[in-house]
Amino acid sequence: xxxxxxxxxxxxxxxxxxxxxxxxxxxxxxxxxxxxxxxxxxxxxxxxxxxxxxxxxxxxxxxxxxxxxxxxxxxxxxxxxxxxxxxxxxxxxxxxxxxxxxxxxxxxxxxxxxxxxxxxxxxxxxxxxxxxxxxxxxxxxxxxxxxxxxxxxxxxxxxxxxxxxxxxxxxxxxxxxxxxxxxxxxxxxxxxxxxxxxxxxxxxxxxxxxxxxxxxxxxxxxxxxxxxxxxxxxxxxxxxxxxxxxxxxxxxxxxxxxxxxxxxxxxxxxxxxxxxxxxxxxxxxxxxxxxxxxxxxxxxxxxxxxxxxxxxxxxxxxxxxxxxxxxxxxxxxxxxxxxxxxxxxxxxxxxxxxxxxxxxxxxxxxxxxxxxxxxxxxxxxxxxxxxxxxxxxxxxxxxxxxxxxxxx
Amino acid sequence: xxxxxxxxxxxxxxxxxxxxxxxxxxxxxxxxxxxxxxxxxxxxxxxxxxxxxxxxxxxxxxxxxxxxxxxxxxxxxxxxxxxxxxxxxxxxxxxxxxxxxxxxxxxxxxxxxxxxxxxxxxxxxxxxxxxxxxxxxxxxxxxxxxxxxxxxxxxxxxxxxxxxxxxxxxxxxxxxxxxxxxxxxxxxxxxxxxxxxxxxxxxxxxxxxxxxxxxxxxxxxxxxxxxxxxxxxxxxxxxxxxxxxxxxxxxxxxxxxxxxxxxxxxxxxxxxxxxxxxxxxxxxxxxxxxxxxxxxxxxxxxxxxxxxxxxxxxxxxxxxxxxxxxxxxxxxxxxxxxxxxxxxxxxxxxxxxxxxxxxxxxxxxxxxxxxxxxxxxxxxxxxxxxxxxxxxxxxxxxxxxxxxxxxxxxxxxxxxxxxxxxxxxxxxxxxxxxxxxxxxxxxxxxxxxxxxxxxxxxxxxxxxxxxxxxxxxxxxx
Numbered sequence: 102x103x104x105x106x107x108x109x110x111x112x113x114x115x116x117x118x119x120x121x122x123x124x125x126x127x128x129x130x131x132x133x134x135x136x137x138x139x140x141x142x143x144x145x146x147x148x149x150x151x152x153x154x155x156x157x158x159x160x161x162x163x164x165x166x167x168x169x170x171x172x173x174x175x176x177x178x179x180x181x182x183x184x185x186x187x188x189x190x191x192x193x194x195x196x197x198x199x200x201x202x203x204x205x206x207x208x209x210x211x212x213x214x215x216x217x218x219x220x221x222x223x224x225x226x227x228x229x230x231x232x233x234x235x236x237x238x239x240x241x242x243x244x245x246x247x248x249x250x251x252x253x254x255x256x257x258x259x260x261x262x263x264x265x266x267x268x269x270x271x272x273x274x275x276x277x278x279x280x281x282x283x284x285x286x287x288x289x290x291x292x293x294x295x296x297x298x299x300x301x302x303x304x305x306x307x308x309x310x311x312x313x314x315x316x317x318x319x320x321x322x323x324x325x326x327x328x329x330x331x332x333x334x335x336x337x338x339x340x341x342x343x344x345x346x347x348x349x350x351x352x353x354x355x356x357x358x359x360x361x362x363x364x365x366x367x368x369x370x371x372x373x374x375x376x377x378x379x380x381x382x383x384x385x386x387x388x389x390x391x392x393x394x395x396x397x398x399x400x401x402x403x404x405x406x407x408x409x410x411x412x413x414x415x416x417x418x419x420x421x422x423x424x425x426x427x428x429x430x431x432x433x434x435x436x437x438x439x440x441x442x443x444x445x446x447x448x449x450x451x452x453x454x455x456x457x458x459x460x461x462x463x464x465x466x467x468x469x470x471x472x473x474x475x476x477x478x479x480x481x482x483x484x485x486x487x488x489x490x491x492x493x494x495x496x497x498x499x500x501x502x503x504x505x506x507x508x509x
Numbered sequence: 510x511x512x513x514x515x516x517x518x519x520x521x522x523x524x525x526x527x528x529x530x531x532x533x534x535x536x537x538x539x540x541x542x543x544x545x546x547x548x549x550x551x552x553x554x555x556x557x558x559x560x561x562x563x564x565x566x567x568x569x570x571x572x573x574x575x576x577x578x579x580x581x582x583x584x585x586x587x588x589x590x591x592x593x594x595x596x597x598x599x600x601x602x603x604x605x606x607x608x609x610x611x612x613x614x615x616x617x618x619x620x621x622x623x624x625x626x627x628x629x630x631x632x633x634x635x636x637x638x639x640x641x642x643x644x645x646x647x648x649x650x651x652x653x654x655x656x657x658x659x660x661x662x663x664x665x666x667x668x669x670x671x672x673x674x675x676x677x678x679x680x681x682x683x684x685x686x687x688x689x690x691x692x693x694x695x696x697x698x699x700x701x702x703x704x705x706x707x708x709x710x711x712x713x714x715x716x717x718x719x720x721x722x723x724x725x726x727x728x729x730x731x732x733x734x735x736x737x738x739x740x741x742x743x744x745x746x747x748x749x750x751x752x753x754x755x756x757x758x759x760x761x762x763x764x765x766x767x768x769x770x771x772x773x774x775x776x777x778x779x780x781x782x783x784x785x786x787x788x789x790x791x792x793x794x795x796x797x798x799x800x801x802x803x804x805x806x807x808x809x810x811x812x813x814x815x816x817x818x819x820x821x822x823x824x825x826x827x828x829x830x831x832x833x834x835x836x837x838x839x840x841x842x843x844x845x846x847x848x849x850x851x852x853x854x855x856x857x858x859x860x861x862x863x864x865x866x867x868x869x870x871x872x873x874x875x876x877x878x879x880x881x882x883x884x885x886x887x888x889x890x891x892x893x894x895x896x897x898x899x900x901x902x903x904x905x906x907x908x909x910x911x912x913x914x915x916x917x918x919x920x921x922x923x924x925x926x927x928x929x930x931x932x933x934x935x936x937x938x939x940x941x942x943x944x945x946x947x948x949x950x951x952x953x954x955x956x957x958x959x960x961x962x963x964x965x966x967x968x969x970x971x972x973x974x975x976x977x978x979x980x981x982x983x984x985x986x
Contacts, residue, residue, distance in 0.1 A: 497513045
């Protein structure tokens with residue numbers, strides 16, 4: 102019998118992400134009723150733990166977990182009655198079924214991942230279909246083709262409005278794939294960030310590539326980004342070069358690290374983050390990455406690698422038992438270094454640092470009160486207000502001439 | 510877009526942001542306190558309120574907390590509001606001849622610069638007279654001075670700066686290291702500063718001072734009379750400046766051949782003298798002649814504005830060409846300063862203030878001149894020279910009556926030294942431009958500037974003592 106983790110929603114989340122779930126035949130229409138963020142279904146586990154669980158993929162057929170309809174909602178059960186928990190399916194956001202005035206489906210433009218929504222104004226990535234393409238796909242790009250679509254600012258604004266009206270998300274993530282240039286994609290994203298900031302009182306995170314010069318990081322902060330992600334993905338130097346040849350060649354690991362370090366000195370605590378994919382390098386290496394990034398004030402975000410067809414890069418064995426200590430270490434390290442954990446909150450695709458607490462013996466305490474506060478509408482407004490105030494205090498226009506003391 | 514991120518503690522930044530509102534609360538609180546005080550002996554309520562407005566503006570001008578022009582506007586608002594002068598009288602003071610003279614001078618200078626005439630003259634003179642390192646240095650120095658006789662010294666500095674910078678680069682002078690590089694930019698700055706005090710046209714200071722004088726006492730100073738009064742000072746300072754530049758500080762290069770190539774290239778690039786250069790030059794010469802001959806009868810502003818009209822009638826300039834040369838901030842600043850000065854004088858506050866502030870130290874016309882020229886020289890290094898005039902002149906005029914002094918003497922004592930800032934880059938754009946080149950450090954400027962400032966004060970007082978009586982400027986005993 103396979104081990105299951107029904108006693109702890111934190112562990113269960115990791116295990117579900119790793120092994121996926123099977124769905125009872127009677128739930129054939131599951132896709133129609135659940136919010137999908139990529140290949141999976143969004144489920145709320147006990148203690149409000151949100152998870153995006155792979156299903157319907159090759160590797161999920163062996164999963165010990167089964168989703169079925171219970172008397173009072175949904176239930177996830179183990180094999181041979183090894184355990185069960187009640188679960189709620191996150192309904193499909195209503196805006197997914199609607200379109201912009203130009204006829205584009207909102208769901209093509211935005212994807213909800215729990216507490217945040219990802220908007221990719223241009224799904225294009227210049228690495229696609231080239232020899233330097235990343236050996237996996239961890240982004241939000243349509244890997245079925247090198248899509249040249251570019252959504253207009255108005256389309257993005259319409260989408261954002263729909264998302265915020267529905268309160269489907271509190272943070273808007275704007276992301277971009279690789280493009281040649283010194284700016285890491287910020288010049289392209291800038292008008293979108295400005296427009297969203299101009300029209301809505303919401304937090305904006307930017308997922309881009311490290312720019313060649315730090316002044317672009319200043320610009321990113323100044324134009325209204327509240328949070329920034331430069332995703333290193335792999336901490337191990339050699340593996341990084343093998344798995345991410347394009348990034349290694351055209352940006353370089355050192356530049357990633359420099360950019361993250363500099364960004365952490367500009368952006369507020371806990372708002373500079375970097376993905377380290379769990380499962381593409383040994384757990385020890387991931388832990389070294391956690392230590393290294395948190396030393397710089399950067400929050401590591403640890404998505405679990407989901408093997409897709411023809412891209413079996415995963416290290417083996419990769420089990421929840423091996424991974425749990427990594428997430429526990431993540432939580433403890435971020436906490437020890439006093440990095441704010443509230444920015445990276447409920448994300449269905451990832452076990453966030455703050456969720457790592459579920460894997461420890463710690464009780465909630467004051468930290469969880471603050472966390473709960475930031476999940477409220479008032480808390481979201483407070484976060485936005487503080488972030489805006491901070492920017493107002495910190496950003497100075499270098500071109501602004503000082504008062505010249507001239508007289509006649 | 511260029512941005513800078515201030516990485517200091519957020520609490521410190523908040524505290525610093527809080528300083529500004531706190532400062533204004535304090536300043537306006539002080540203003541309100543003075544307004545609500547009982548009226549002292551020898552003052553009217555209007556005079557007391559005029560002093561309150563004056564002190565408020567004094568603090569704002571000195572601290573530069575808001576732009577100078579906005580401080581002047583504040584004065585315009587507060588004077589009728591506190592009952593110092595009726596609104597009609599207050600606003601009519603703004604339509605002062607000095608303000609319109611300044612406006613006309615801006616447009617004329619703009620036309621000259623836009624036509625390229627000033628640039629051509631500068632290049633030709635430098636090319637012709639700058640055959641050796643010493644003569645090139647003196648030609649820059651002399652040229653900056655002479656051009657500042659007929660144009661704003663700021664405009665001259667801005668115009669000559671790129672040429673001098675190119676010369677320095679052509680000579681391969683190392684910024685901060687080369688002595689000759691320092692000398693080139695000191696020559697530029699000093700030439701502008703010294704030349705700028707020679708006539709009404711070197712800056713708007715003198716018209717402002719004359720405006721305050723006229724509104725406060727109905728007396729005035731003519732275009733030619735002013736130049737005659739200050740020309741010995743200008744000549745001596747030019748001589749001392751030339752001596753310091755060429756003898757005191759060492760020239761560390763042998764040849765300026767490569768600079769000549771740059772100058773020739775630029776002259777060649779300008780082509781032949783165009784119609785607009787001839788025409789604008791002619792208008793400028795005629796205007797200066799009219800200022801000298803008709804200035805006192807028809808008024809300097811009338812001549813200036815008439816010339817402006819002529820420029821437009823003959824389509825020598827378009828409005829959009831000269832718009833960038835018209836500094837509306839300066840015009841607002843001066844208008845407000847004239848109103849403030851006049852309100853202090855008319856309410857009787859100026860005399861009372863002068864008596865209170867400097868009555869003990871100033872015991873004769875000569876000490877008054879020495880005192881005001883010294884205070885002006887010191888103040889003008891730190892704050893705008895126009896603000897210095899706006900602050901000191903009403904007080905000085907208040908004191909003039911005590912010794913039955915000609916008020917124009919006090920006006921000279923403040924208006925002339927106000928333009929003689931040699932030490933600090935912030936004191937005048939000419940110095941700021943020189944320092945911005947990186948060839949001259951603030952330390953270099955201060956060291957050399959102290960010699961010039963001290964010389965200026967001594968020479969000014971000698972001119973006042975020995976020259977002014979000769980030309981009939983009386984009242985010095």
